[in-house]
Amino acid sequence: xxxxxxLIAIGGGSGGLAVAETAAQLGKRVxxxxxxxxxxxxxxxxxxxxxxxxxxxxxxxxxxxxxxxGVPVKRGKTQWQKLVVAREQYIAKINQYWDSYVSDxxxxxxxxxxxxxxANTISVDGEQYSADHxxxxxxxxxxxxxxxxxxxxxx
Numbered sequence: 334x335x336x337x338x339x340l341i342a343i344g345g346g347s348g349g350l351a352v353a354e355t356a357a358q359l360g361k362r363v364x365x366x367x368x369x370x371x372x373x374x375x376x377x378x379x380x381x382x383x384x385x386x387x388x389x390x391x392x393x394x395x396x397x398x399x400x401x402x403g404v405p406v407k408r409g410k411t412q413w414q415k416l417v418v419a420r421e422q423y424i425a426k427i428n429q430y431w432d433s434y435v436s437d438x439x440x441x442x443x444x445x446x447x448x449x450x451x452a453n454t455i456s457v458d459g460e461q462y463s464a465d466h467x468x469x470x471x472x473x474x475x476x477x478x479x480x481x482x483x484x485x486x487x488x
Contacts, residue, residue, distance in 0.1 A: 338364045341455065341464040343447045346373020348470035350431065356466075357438045364441040364464070366457055370424075371431035371442075374472055377424060385420045 340356040342349035345367030357363045370377055389411075396408040435442055445457040454463040477483050 336460065336462045338362045338441070338462065338464040340364075340466045340468065341366060341447075341462060342468045342470055343455070344373065344468075344470035344472065345369070345371040345431070345435075345442075346470060346472055347375060348472075349373070349468065350435075352468050352470060353435070353440050354438060357440050362441075363439070364443050364462065365435060366443045366445060366447045366455070366462075368444060368446045370428040371435065372424075372427055376427050376431075381424055381427065382420055385423060386416075389416055 339361035340353070340363050342353040342363070342365045345365050349365055349367070350371070350373075353363045353365050365371075372381075373379075375381060393408060393411060396406050399406045432442070443457055443462065447455040447457050447462075449467075450456050450461060453465065453467065454461055455467060456462075477486060
């Protein structure tokens, strides 16, 4: 395998996918390094799963309120396990989409975590890869502000 790329994106979330896609569309040889399913935090354990749960809750409330608007319905007990399975299947379809999209656009997928060897070389599980450009798109973590009430944030 030729381990030289024009661009390597470390991270398969929205940032890494966007930069890799653009470079590939410009005819560059591109790789994405990601240890988890494609899509990043938003797809796998952030925005998407949260929205599915939010939509389910809104549907339940809508059914509860429907009779007040003249719509004759009665809600049964929520099938929690079915909801969770459906949510995980939905996420898996998005992961499959991104896997196919990456492959179809000629972007190499490298599974694992990257560490820098030097400015243009990284190592993943003992294998070295080099590129003219390496983009770090691994996301971030919020920093809690040092202000009164900060302990209440993120609950």
